[in-house]
Every structure is written in structure tokens, then in C-alpha cells.
Amino acid sequence: xxxxxxxxxxxxxxxxxxxxxxxxxxxVLIDSNENKIKNTxxxxxxxxxTGNGADIEVQKEAGVPEADLVIACASTxxxxxxxxxxxxxxxxxxxxxxxxxxxxxxxLEVLKDDLLLSMxxxxxxxxxxxxxxxxxxxxxxxxxxxxxxxxxxxxxxxKDESRIIGMSLASIYKKYQVQILVCAIERKHEVHIPSGDxxxxxxxxxxxxxxxxxxxxFFSAIGKRVKKVKxxxxxxxxxxxxxxSKKILALGMEVKIIEKSRERAEHLCELLPEVTVINGDxxxxxxxxxxxxxxxxxxxxxxxxxxxxxxxxxxxxxxxVRKIIAKVNEDSRAEMVEGLGIHSTVSAKGATAxxxxxxxxxxxxxxxSANVETVYQLIGGEIEAAELIIKEETNYTNxxxxxxxxxxxxxxxxxxxxxxxxxxxxxxHIEVGDSVVVITDEQGIDDFDDILL
Numbered sequence: 001x002x003x004x005x006x007x008x009x010x011x012x013x014x015x016x017x018x019x020x021x022x023x024x025x026x027x028v029l030i031d032s033n034e035n036k037i038k039n040t041x042x043x044x045x046x047x048x049x050t051g052n053g054a055d056i057e058v059q060k061e062a063g064v065p066e067a068d069l070v071i072a073c074a075s076t077x078x079x080x081x082x083x084x085x086x087x088x089x090x091x092x093x094x095x096x097x098x099x100x101x102x103x104x105x106x107x108l109e110v111l112k113d114d115l116l117l118s119m120x121x122x123x124x125x126x127x128x129x130x131x132x133x134x135x136x137x138x139x140x141x142x143x144x145x146x147x148x149x150x151x152x153x154x155x156x157x158x159k160d161e162s163r164i165i166g167m168s169l170a171s172i173y174k175k176y177q178v179q180i181l182v183c184a185i186e187r188k189h190e191v192h193i194p195s196g197d198x199x200x201x202x203x204x205x206x207x208x209x210x211x212x213x214x215x216x217x218f219f220s221a222i223g224k225r226v227k228k229v230k231x232x233x234x235x236x237x238x239x240x241x242x243x244x245s246k247k248i249l250a251l252g253m254e255v256k257i258i259e260k261s262r263e264r265a266e267h268l269c270e271l272l273p274e275v276t277v278i279n280g281d282x283x284x285x286x287x288x289x290x291x292x293x294x295x296x297x298x299x300x301x302x303x304x305x306x307x308x309x310x311x312x313x314x315x316x317x318x319x320x321v322r323k324i325i326a327k328v329n330e331d332s333r334a335e336m337v338e339g340l341g342i343h344s345t346v347s348a349k350g351a352t353a354x355x356x357x358x359x360x361x362x363x364x365x366x367x368x369s370a371n372v373e374t375v376y377q378l379i380g381g382e383i384e385a386a387e388l389i390i391k392e393e394t395n396y397t398n399x400x401x402x403x404x405x406x407x408x409x410x411x412x413x414x415x416x417x418x419x420x421x422x423x424x425x426x427x428x429h430i431e432v433g434d435s436v437v438v439i440t441d442e443q444g445i446d447d448f449d450d451i452l453l
Contacts, residue, residue, distance in 0.1 A: 001363065002067045004028045004092070006053030006083050007074035008036045010329055010349040011098060011123065015071060018357050018377070020046050022444035025360075028062045031074075053083045056090070065091040069118075069363065071356060073098040081115055088116035094363065096356055100124060102239060119359055126351035128243035131325055134344050135229050135248060135298055137212070138323040139219055141205075141344045144376045146387040147416040147435045152212055153183065153376070153385055158204045163222045170196035178218040179423040180210040183413045183439040184383045191382045193409055193439060207378060207385075209413040209437060211421045229253060229297040229323060235282035235312055236303035237264045240327070240348070244300065245275050256291060258282040283308055285315060298323035306333050310342070317341030331380070350377075361386070361446055372446060373435065383441055385413070388448055390434045396448060402426030410440035410451035 003019055005012050008031035020027045027046040030053045031037050037048045051058035053074055064070055070087040072080035077099045084095035096119040099105045105122045108115075133143040133152075140154035158165060164172055169182050173196070185192045186205040192198065200206070208215065232248060234241045237259030245255045249272075256276040259265040265279035280287045282303070293299065299316045301309035306328045313326040317340075325344045328334040334345040354376050361372035374387040390397065396404055401412060401424055415422040416435040422428055430436060430448070440451055 001025050001069065001360070002028075002063060003360070004030065004059075004062050004064050004067045004070045004087070006030045006070065006072040006080070007098075008033065008040055008048075009073065009075065010347075011073040011352045012071075013040065014349050014353045015073070015356060016040065016044055016046060018353055018381075019360060020044055024444070024446075028067075030058060030062050054079055054086060056086060059083075059087060059090055068093040069096065069360065070094075071096045071098075073352075077101050077104050081117075084117055085115050094118035096121065096359065098123060098352065100239060102242065119356075121352050121355050123348035123352040124239035125243050126355055127240050127327070127346060127348040128247055130346055130351050131240070131244050131300060132247040132251070134325060134346075135232065135253070135300075135323065136251065137215070138227070138229050138298065138343075139224050144378075144385065146374055146385075146414075146437050147421070150211060151209060151414055151416060151421055151437060152215060153207060153209045153378075153413070153437075154215060155378075156206045156208060158200055158202060158206060160202055161223075162200075162202070164200050165202050166199065168197050168199050169194055172200070176218060176221045178210070178221060179214045179421070180208050180218050181411075181413050181423050183207045183209050183385070183411060184378060186379050191379050191441065193383070193411055193441060205379075207383070207439075209439075210423065214421075214423075227297075227322070231256070231296055232298045232300060233258070233288075233291065233293060233296045235299065235301045235309075237261070237268050237277070238302050238304065240302050241300075242268065242271060244302075245272050249274055256296075258287070258291065282312060288312075288315070293321065294319050296321055298325070301326040303327075306330055310337055313337075313342045314340060335380070353377075361444075381443075383439060384443060384445065386438050386440075386445055388436045388438060390430055390432050390436060390448070393432055394449075396452065397430050397432060399429055400426060401428055401430075405453040406451050407440070407442075407453055409442065410438060413437040413439050 016029050019025050029048045032052050034050045037050045041048050049062050064087045070092045072083040080097040084097045099120045108120045137143050142155035144153045184207040185194050231254040234257045237257050258278045260281050262279050265277050268277045299321050301312045309326040313324045316324050326342050328345040329347045358375045371389045373389050376385045414437045
């Protein structure tokens, strides 16, 4: 597939890395910043062009008229929408625009056809969805969903007091009799796709797939009773804070936002009358204490600076806040603070890239026996979780899974059939219409056949 990416920012660069990992894609990257382009040329084996993505001559040079897909994720919404419209007029197959402004995004359903957009992605909205999922399941550090939310994949750190330390996965399944599957385990920076004889140790990070109800039952059985979050303090009144507040208010949580800019604080008061908005600097400990951080169930640090979010989150940890989430855009910084008391680090670029990569995968395999519905990258991109919808009868349907030869680095996490969630064993099988969640350390799987020997 010929793909042109406009914008070498955080999202554009992450997409260029992800989409260029497979031989099926030829990626061209456009950005007006010559230094950024030079750095990317040194890092990736892709074509890079310096220029304005909304310039018709630059688009022609990048091969937009012959492109299957153009993704515009430059710094401004207007540039992205104009770039996509121009690309479509030049003959590009499909276009995706990153649109951040809530007003623009709200009106896109009306404008989508006029702009000839195939898809629009709002990074802040995508990130707010991710944070809301974590707040609903606070014992997890990360929560991804499949099958329209009916299957969850949670990241869970095994701590000193855990009842499952020293137990094999097979004995855990047998003892607790809950329909879950541990899909991947991170141990001391090594990643394992485990078999049943894998023994859990303190410090392991488990990635567990199951229905929400089954996960609640499992955590309750191992002594991790899920205490619901009732009140949330948000530091920073960004677009993410706005979207997140609307979501968690609907879930019955109380919300308080602390925003430094008086103008922005007043605007949020108008937009969110049910939220308590404080005009002040969340980086000041006295203000946080005055506003009740010590009795807050969860804090979400959403300022525009990674360092500020990390410091506030670490301070909240010293006060014993039960759930701490920090927006950390730089991957290396997120890696550095692992294990320091910040329960979850999130980034808008990751949420956006996952949404766009899922769309690209679906385009890639439209002629195959399965459609990619959702894709997530786990553990720094070392593991991929993909939801595949089985479209037709093939060599692996209606065959017991024990008779299918799958690669050792891959497993079938769950099967969704009609309204039933199946954590499969060897006697289960796959049918046409099933949604199948696959975990693998291979990059770029587009069909179920990719995990078979």
C-alpha cells in the first residue's frame, strides 16, 4: 500500500514507524521542518520530503495522486483538512485527518462528505476514552477494549502481597475457575507469551483478557476488590480534560479541574457547569492539599509538560492517592518512571496511532478471509493485540484449535460469538462471523493465517 503521511510530529512519526515495519507498505513522509526530516531519514528507511503538505507540487512530488492513503497529522486542523481535500482532488484513494478542535470535530459529520474524508481522528478524544477505561477499572494500569467493549485487555502489576505469586498459570486457572487468559507477561524488560506452566513472580506485569465481569470476579478472588472511583482531580484544563470530564460525569464520578489560565478556567466553567473548576497552579502542593488531594480517589495529570505531570503524579503518590494517571508524551520518559508510583502513563499519540493503524490494517486485508477490526501495541510495541473478524469459511474454521498449528509466539486470547465471550481451550473452534482476539510478537498481522505454521 502506498501511504503518504503529512506532518512529522509525535503522531506522524509514530505512524511512520508503525506503518513502515511491514513490507506491504511504502511510506512517504512530508514536513516543512528540514531538521525533523533529516532526523527521520537517519532513523527510518522511508522517503522523506521537505515542504508544505498543502502545496500541490509537494503532494505531487510525494506521489499523492497514486497513493492509496494520505494521513494528515500536521500541527493545525485547517492544514490537515485542506491537505486531505487537495489529496483527494489529486486522486488519492482514501484520506485521514487529525482534527483536534472540539468545534471542528463536532461538525465533521456534516462536513465529512464535502471534505472527502475517509476518517477523522481526534487525539484528545481518543486519549480521554483510554483514561476513562482506566478509571472504571482502577486496579489496572492500562485497559484496551475489543468487540465493541465486551472484551477487555488489562495490564496488571503483581505486587508483594499478591496471592498468585509462585503459582503457574494453569494452577491459577484451575483454582479460581474464572474465564480469563493471561496473554503476555513482562518480566525485567523481557516479554513472554506464556504457556500454562509459566510461574508468576513478584514484579511481573500481566496482560489479561476477559469480559469485564470475569475480570472483576478474578480480581475479587485474588483479594484485589475493585473499589470504584467516586471523585477525580484533573490537573490541567486541556481538551483532554474537557472530553474526560464529560465521560466520567456520565459514569457518576465527581470531577474537579485545576487550570492555571484564568481565561481557560472561565471557559471550562461555562462548558462544564457540573464540574468544580479551580483557577490555580496545580504544581503547588499547598493548592493541591487545599483542594483535597489527600481524600481524592484518583488524580489525572494533563498539563502540556511531561515533567510537570510526572512531578505532580509522584507527589500524589507520597500522599497515598489510590489511582494516579499522568500524560507523558515522550516514550523514553514514560519508561523512566515505570515502577516509581505512577500507576498509568498515557499519551495522545499512542491512542491516535492505534486508531489509524487499525484502519490501515483493515484496508490492507480487505481481500483476505478476516478483517482487522482493532489493533493495539503493548509493552512498548513488542506485542501486538489484534481483533480479527472472520468473513468466510476457510482452512481454519470449524477445526478444533488443538488441531491448528499456531506459531509459538502467538496465541488466541478469546473468541466472541454472538453475545458470548469464549476463553478458548483446545476443543473450541472458530466460525464465520466470530471476532477473534490474537496476541503475537510479530508486527503487522493482517489475517488469521499469519499466526499459523
